[in-house]
Amino acid sequence: MSAKTKAATRPVARPALSREVVADRAVELADIEGLEAVTVRRLATELGVTPMALYWHFRTKEELLAGLGDRVLDSVRVPEATGDWAADLRTALVALIAAMRPHPQLADLVAERMLQHPHGRDLTEIALGTLADAGFAPAPASYLAMLALRTAIALVTGDQVDDSGMTAEEREEQQRRKTAMIRSLPPKQYPALVAHADAMTYCSDVDMFFELGVDHYIAGVKGMAPLSR
Amino acid sequence: MSAKTKAATRPVARPALSREVVADRAVELADIEGLEAVTVRRLATELGVTPMALYWHFRTKEELLAGLGDRVLDSVRVPEATGDWAADLRTALVALIAAMRPHPQLADLVAERMLQHPHGRDLTEIALGTLADAGFAPAPASYLAMLALRTAIALVTGDQVDDSGMTAEEREEQQRRKTAMIRSLPPKQYPALVAHADAMTYCSDVDMFFELGVDHYIAGVKGMAPLSR
């Protein structure tokens, strides 16, 4: 509209490509339309650039996806230690979940970057340290640390298997079909399932769901801890 | 070789396509080369047939993948109930893990077919029933049942993020690099992590790993159960 055709180096249209700019746009795309929408070509047009331009900043698509996982880990706020192993283990798990929660589509990518990223290493250090404090030997401690990671993924992934790129009506419609399907089962054969038709479909309180997941994890660790008494 | 050019309806070469034959070949392919090797075109050549031939038996690739999940659930041996809720919950989880274990690549597909498949419904019924017996309200019972499913996935998936289509040497090489990377971290900053370098990389006893996962899940449920005293 204005007369400035040769304004500042970069107008608003294209904000100078970089690893971060590309990764952020990809995260946005994944959040809105799902991870399968994140293709090299789609991302390029989204950024107003040729597909090959992205290959200057990332060697392969795999490296790009790793960048998405890193972007989530960047947002982790690593908690301070208090000395109470159970409490510290819990807050570490909560911190991971908090970071992953806005980006459920990227959960699996985060898992793969855990030991490559400073924040991921910090959380792992806390997990292994607290588990060692609880009396676990190296092998079970490692297993339980990995299980914490998978628990976080399970929780943020939720049961909404893939509601990405789905309107509110479509999701409702899908939920209605699910309850209807469960309710139509023979009650003699599936009494509990039929009775839980609503609970299995609608997550009434998401925060409670997350808390329950964390509680369960910690309770399980406490129940197995050699030094829990 | 023999003179029979018009022998039986189908020689050995092509064993008459069907949903099951296609699905089984796809499962085989996924086990050996990974799920990403399962493409319509690759599967078709594998079966000595045109890509479009598969579309007679499956409407879309999505339906084909669902078929793979079903194939795994077919192999589930649904356990009998004993009346002891904790024991029954455990054997149900163990049964699911046993079926998924030979096909780690298909774990996520199994999750999506859980309520569509008779065996999946049976296991879910057991989980919800035992959790209700333990005193859990519908919402937490549903959450914990879902968590059991995700626990099974976490365990069979393991830490071998993707060792599909990988020779033994390649895997060893990768593991060596992983321990080396962890050990090269500053021990002041990551004492526990460095100390667990081996345990985090090599899974010395896979069975113990699975047992620990199941133990943890059950311990967590017991720790939270309203009726557990």
Next chain:
DNA sequence: ACCTGAACACCGTTCAAGT
């Protein structure tokens, strides 16, 4: 009923070339 053939709109990626 079951499968083929040609075509379409997509992928990730290489390689040589532009500025």
Next chain:
DNA sequence: ACCTGAACACCGTTCAAGT
């Protein structure tokens, strides 16, 4: 240093046609 253009070998899928 950063990006374009053309090309290659792959995808899933539609649609009309063969037997």
